[in-house]
Amino acid sequence: MAHIKLDTDTLTRFCRDAFCRFGFSEEDSSVITDNLLMADIYGIESHGVQRLQRYHKSIQNGKILLDAKPEVVFETPLSAVIDGHNGMGQPIGHMAMRMAIGKAKKSGMAIVTVRNSNHYGIAGYYAKMACDEGLIGLSFTNSEAIMVPTFGKKAMIGSNPIAISMPAEPYPFFFDASTTVVTRGKLELYNKAEKPLPEGWALDEKGVPSKDAPRILANINQRAGGGIMPLGGSEEMTGSHKGYGYGMLCEIFTSILSLGKTSNNTRINGLCHGFIAIDPAMFGDPGEIEKHLSAFLQEIRESPKAEGHDRIYTHGEKAALAIERAKEEGVPVDVKTVIEMKDMADYLKMDFESYFGDLGIDFNTGYQASF
């Protein structure tokens, strides 16, 4: 698939304007846009602007309710449960993490859970919100079931990412990963490239390991059984029960503690999230704690490299490099996604070319002059 680089500021302006035209407030439009752009910049393309079309569809078919107002249904000084009433995931998530941050700044830490939400973008966005304010942030979301539990053949748990971020120098610790071995987006990339799936990724409708990408994806689409393995594969010997356990940990901090729908019951809607903010000052001098983490990360980066490798990354390092790159070079966007963006612009009566100029793409055929 061919990508073209779009200027970050222009892409941001385009997305904000589009969400405003859908009917979101300026603030909500900014939150949604920032979340999508962060995914693209960090290289998590599956959660970036390529999602625009799916959001567009979900708004059109009423899965995402434009005028939903998230409601706090339970609250203590250290916690809250929010009912998203099927609104857009990002503004709900943003509100929930803001609550957690506010409570943590007052009391030391807080947990806010959310039920009846929609796809909230990348989990790390919310963890980073807390980190940006000097706190430790954790963020969790369940999702439509795609993880097959150890010894099962039906997906019962979502890709259920866990994200954590904490201040450190020269860049924050930032970890954001699904508890499945990979996400569906990776399967789709292999399918498009007509390559067999690597071992240890997917299970067919009988619960047997399979490398057959088209079959696995068709099964997932038709809910015919099978799905993606937990981190650690499908056998206890490789730690399948551990990835499955982390998926459950995520489920506890999302659907269980919000009394919302578990991953296996979210076909139509009703996703759940969880947000934790912790003030390091609860454990001593925050500056000293940050230095301690920074020193450990540096020791890891400087430790001896495996044969054939010349660099050890700590979590958040690639993200920091990607931000620099995006500032200089813009954000790489798949041509197919650009065409979808043009369609959406037409639907919203926005002048696509006034944002991006002539990209050299024939929008009738998808042909790009410079291929």
Add this chain to the structure above:
Amino acid sequence: MAHIKLDTDTLTRFCRDAFCRFGFSEEDSSVITDNLLMADIYGIESHGVQRLQRYHKSIQNGKILLDAKPEVVFETPLSAVIDGHNGMGQPIGHMAMRMAIGKAKKSGMAIVTVRNSNHYGIAGYYAKMACDEGLIGLSFTNSEAIMVPTFGKKAMIGSNPIAISMPAEPYPFFFDASTTVVTRGKLELYNKAEKPLPEGWALDEKGVPSKDAPRILANINQRAGGGIMPLGGSEEMTGSHKGYGYGMLCEIFTSILSLGKTSNNTRINGLCHGFIAIDPAMFGDPGEIEKHLSAFLQEIRESPKAEGHDRIYTHGEKAALAIERAKEEGVPVDVKTVIEMKDMADYLKMDFESYFGDLGIDFNTGYQASF
């Protein structure tokens, strides 16, 4: 290796008496014993009474200080940092989790971290303490570095287990697992059986995957490089960076938030732990939340099974079954461990036979009549 079943109550009495003779208080001796027995009962033999000899040695060589009094060095209503002053891990861990539980019952949740401790047994023991009181419990510990970070060849992170337990019916959710793909104990079992290691477990001194158990273990003992892979193996394709990330998450809640020694700096002593207790009542009716989790666990257990499998376990189910079995049949203990126990009894001037009767073992040769 041959095992014999020892009566649970007798084994408990023997261990308690032994720790009292070492000089621990009755309460501390009970805590240490309960932790060890729980490991054996749950089938985590590496953390059970086979550890007695190592504790014995560590007490003798001054790594574990008998008369150390754990000291609270920082405290808020929701948190504390404890300096273990190199005392025995279990009593320190027990005190820390008791503090977390007390604070959580008062305020809703709490985190207590510990530095300068020793091996604290199985992480799940402390998570279960909170669960037994109707709370969600999490427990973390770092350990001497054995996990090689992705693209590295030197162990920098411990086996760094994460445990979580939460009330559910018919048995609690209970998850306790190292963030490495396996623990060193598993490597030792393959080594004793003279079997090659499975793929995706270990790295040699060059950071290259290896199945050579004797070499890997010799390298670990001599700190010659290499070690065990994170959950997810050694490549990003199989999720290596995720297991490495969970190892880091554990490190944050142990050494970083206690300003203690990180895993790569704990060769002599100074392990760190972390304990979190959360009251589900912060999110609604605890009974309703417990029912919600129980129903989800039941849905998973009842979901369709993979070809060749007739049962899906949820975390904590095997533990519950093991407890029943231990009550009826006793605890399986390796004959080699029984011989070490006899040695320890002699050292402590305890009459081994008055506890266990004649086990049919010739303690001079290790020969058991019934083999």
